[in-house]
Amino acid sequence: MRRSSLFLFTAALATAAVAQAATTLSPELKFEKYILPNGLEVLLSEDHRLPLVSVNLWYNVGAGSEVAGRSGFAHLFEHIMFQGSRNVAEDTFFPMLEKAGAPLVNGTTDFDRTNYFETVPSNQLDLALWLESDRMGFLLDTLTQERLDNQRAVVRKERQQSVENVPYVPGEERLFQLLFPDPHPYYGFVIGSHKDLEAATLDDVKGFFNSYYLPNNASLAIVGDYDPATIKAKVEKYFGSIKAGAEPPPVGERTQPITAERRDVVKDEVELPRVYFAWVGPRIFKDGDAEMTLAAQILGASKVGRLEQALVIQQPIAQEVLVAWYPQVQGSILEVSVTGRPGQTAESLEAASWPVIEAMRSTPVTADELMMARRTWESSRLRGLEQLGGFGGRADVLNQYNLLAGDPGYLPKDFARFAAVTVDSLMKVYAETVKKESRVVVHVVPVGGEK
Amino acid sequence: MKRFLLGLVVFGLLAVPTAEAGKKKPAPPPVVAATPPPPPPDPEAWRATPPAATPERPWNAPVPDVIQLSNGVPVYFLKNDALPLVTVRLHMDLGRENNPAGKAGLGALVANLLDEGTKNRDASGIAAAALGLGAELSVTAGAEGIDLSLNALTGEALGPSLDLLAEVALAPAFRSADFKRVQAEVLADLAANRSNPRSVASEVMLQQVFGPDHPYGYPVGGTTTSIAGLKPGDVKKYYKDWWQAGSAALVVVGAVDQETIVRELEARFGGWKRKAIQEPALIAPATLLKTRVVFVESPGSVQSMLLVATPGVARNAPDWHAANVAGTWVAGMFSSPMNMVLREERGWSYGAYGGFTEARDYGLFAVRSSVQADKTAPAVAEVLRVLGEAASKPPSEEMLNLSKDNLRKSLAGSFDTNATTAASLAAIPTYTLGATAWRDFDRQVEVINAARVASMAGRWFRPERQLIVVVGPRTVKATDASGAQIDVDVVKELQALGYEYVEVKPE
Incomplete structure (x- = not known):
C-alpha cells in the first residue's frame, strides 16, 4: 500500500469571507514521461492499491481533421480499429479482453482526439499492449472492403438509433450545424452524415491511417498496478518497432466569427418544446476557457444556477435546464437548453430565458456564485482522479494535458488558472462571448403541436 | 458539465463494434495458388501469438470495520488516504413494501423531497451549501432502499458537509409548494417513460410476475395514477411511520480516521431514535407454471x-x-x-x-x-x-x-x-x-x-x-x-x- 505517494498535496486556507470552508486545492499527480525513438509519448503513473492497470492511448486526430465531404470519417475509422489487425482476428478484440476480466474497454471519437482505452487485471497488461500495438502498427494488413462496408452499415444504423430517433437530438444537431457551417469539420455531430459515410472509400481509410495513426501522433498512458522494473521494456517490445511517419498536417484556422444571429426551427416527435442557444467562445486551455467553464456553472447549476432559479424553481415554466461548456481546439461551445413544462412554447421559453442570460453580461456575478462554481470544478476534477481509467480518470487526464495543454504535469496549473478567475475577468469574457448578434438559436417544436 | 460527458459517452458507445453477422456475405472459396517462394524472415512474426497472462496477483476485496453508534446504527468503515476525499452513505432499509396499497412510488417521492427543503433551507439553499463546500449530495430510491450519498472534501469542509447530510436526512420540511413542484416533475418524467420501450417492458413484467396486489408489482418510482393521487400528508405520514434509526446503516470510505468520523457521526446521528415498527409482510410471487x-x-x-x-x-x-x-x-x-x-x-x-x-x-x-x-x-x-x-x-x-x-x-x-x-x-x-x-x-x-x-x-x-x-x-x-x-x-x-x-x- 503506497497510498499517500500517489499525489503530492498542498492545501492552504483562504480567508474569503464568503466561503464556509474555502480550502484552495492544489493537487499534483505523480508521473513519468518519456518518448520512444519513433516519437510515441509515454506517460507512466504507478498505483498498486488494486490489481488493475489502465492502458489509454490518445491519437491526436478527431473529426476536426476531416476533409470536406467526409464528415463522420474519424468515428467510422475508430470502428474499424476494433475489427481486427494483422494478428488480431476479426471480432476477437472484445471477447479476448472479456476473457481477461477487463472491467472497462472502449474507444471514443471527439472533434479533437480519438482515444482507445482498457482497464485490465494487472497480469493481463501484455494483452492490452499487444492489442493496441497491433492495430497501431498493422491495421491495414487485414483491411477489406467487406469490413469497411460492414462498419459503415453499423455506423449508419447507429446514427438512426442515437441521433435521428432520439428526442431533441436532431434539433441539437441543427444547432451544431449553424455554429460551424459546412465545410467546417465541426459542422454537425462527430457521427457525420449518411451521404458522407456512404462516400468513404478503402483508400480514405488507408490514407487516414497513414497520415494520423502514427506513434509520433499519439500519447500512451499506463496507470495503475504495473511493475516499474519491467514496464519500459514491455512498452519497447510492443511499440518500439512501429515506424514513425511524416508529421501530420496541422488543422489550420477555419473558424469564422459569427456576426449576425442564426436561427432555425426543428419539428420533432417530442411531448414538450425546447429552445437551444449556443455561442462559439475561447478555445480549450486558452485565455477565457476557465472563465466560461465557471460562467456555464453559474447559469446552469442544478437548483442554484440563474436559469434554474428563474425557470425551474421560482416560476416553474421549465422542466429542465442544461448549460454546458464544451472546450475545443478550433472553438469551444457554450450551449444552453431549456425544455418547457406543458403549456409553454419554444417562443415563450426563449422570451423567458434570454433576459436571464443577457443580464449576466451587465450584472456582476457575486463572489459567492464564483466561489461555488470554482469549488464545483475543483472537487469534480479531484473526484475524477480517483479512477485509473475512464473519462476524467488519471490516464485520461494525463493524455488530455499532454496532447491538448502540451504538458502532462498541467494539473496544478489547471487549478491555478481556475483560482485566478476573478469577477472582473469572468464578466469581461462572458460579455465578449455571449452577445445577441453572435448567438445561434434553435427551437424544437412538437410535431403534434404544443400542448 | 453533465452534457459534456454525455456527448462523449454517446459516441463512446457508438464505438462498440457490431458484427452484423446477418449482413455478411459468405466468404469466397479459397484460391489454391502455386507454391510461393519462401518469404524473408519476418521480425514481427512473434506478434502472431497473443501474450500469455503473467501470474495473477492475489487480491481480495477489503473488509470494512463495523462500529455501532450509541443508538445501534452500524457504521461500515474503510480508510482510503489517496486523495483528501470521503464518501458517507446513509442507507435506509425501506423498499416498495413500505408503500401503502395504492400508493406505489410514495417512498421514492419522499426520497426525492428530502433535499428540496429542510427546516432551515430551501432547495436552492441546500444545493448552494453543497456547491460551496465542494460536496455532492444525492438521494436515490432503489428497489431495496433509499440511499443518501455525500461525496465531500476532508479537512475544514467535512464538518459542515456532514451537517448538511444530517439536516437533509433528519430535518426535511416537506413544504406543500415543493411537493407540488416535484410531483409535477415526476409526472412529466413518467409521461416521458411511456415512449421508452425498456421502461414499458419492465413495468409490464413486474405486473405480470407479482400481480397488482403485490408491492413489487409496481416500479420503484410508481405510476402516473399512483403519483397523481398522492398528497403532502402521505409524504409526512410515510416519514413519520418509517424513517427511524433502526432502519439505518452508514458507510464511510475515504481519507478520515475512524475515531474522528465515528465521533462526528455520533454527534449528528447518535441521538436519532429507534422506533418499534411492524415489518410489512411479503408474500412470495407465484411460480410461473407455463410460459x-x-x-x-x-x-x-x-x-x-x-x-x-x-x-x-x-x-x-x-x-x-x-x-x-x-x-x-x-x-x-x-x-x-x-x-x-x-x-x-x-x-x-x-x-x-x-x-x-x-x-x-x-x-x-x-x-x-x-x-x-x-x-x-x-x-x-x-x-x-x-x-x-x-x-x-x-x-x-x-x-x-x-x-x-x-x-x-x-x-x-x-x-x-x-x-x-x-x-x-x-x-x-x-x-x-x-x-x-x-x-x-x-x-x-x-x-x-x-x-x-x-x-x-x-x-x-x-x-x-x-x-x-x-x-x-x-x-x-x-x-x-x-x-x-x-x-x-x-x-x-x-x-x-x-x-x-x-x-x-x-x-
Missing part, C-alpha cells in the same frame, strides 16, 4: 423490445453464487450464448444480455434485447431455445471458467473510487450479508462446479416457465430472402409460437 407471451403495441417501431423473465433467487440465499455464475454463463457476457446467437449468428440485435438481479427477497432472472421488428417471434424462439439448451446441458469447462473469471476478475473494478467502494459495501446491510462478503466472494465463486451451475440452469432456465414481454409493432414491412417487400404479421407469428398469449396496454 406466457405478453404483447404491448408500440406502433411504427423498427425494433421490438424483448424481456424474458422468471422469479429468481435472493442475494443472500445459499444458491446465489451458483445462480449468478449460471446467469453470467448464459447471458451475462459478450461471449455468452444469448448474445452470440442473437447478435453474431443471427444478426437480429445489437446485443442480448441478462442475469439474476440482486435482491433482498425475491430476485428475478431476466434477459433483455432490442431486436429487428420483423424478427420478433423468431428472436423469442431463439431466446427460449438458448435457455432450454442451457437448462438441459451443463456448461463446457471453458464457458464455466470464463463465467467465473468474469465475475471474480471484474470485482476489483467495483472498489476503484470512494463512491463505488461505498456502494459495494452498502450491499452488506442492504442484503443482510456478513462484513466479509466481498473478501469471500472470490473463493465462493471459485468453488462453483459445472454440476452446481447445471442444477441452477435446470431450475431457472426452463423454456416452459418464462414470462415473455414484447414491446413492438403489430406488423412491419421487411425484405425477404429474394429481395421482395413483405408484410410481417408480428402478432400472428407470436401467437403461432404456441404459448399462452395476452395483450396489455400500460397506463
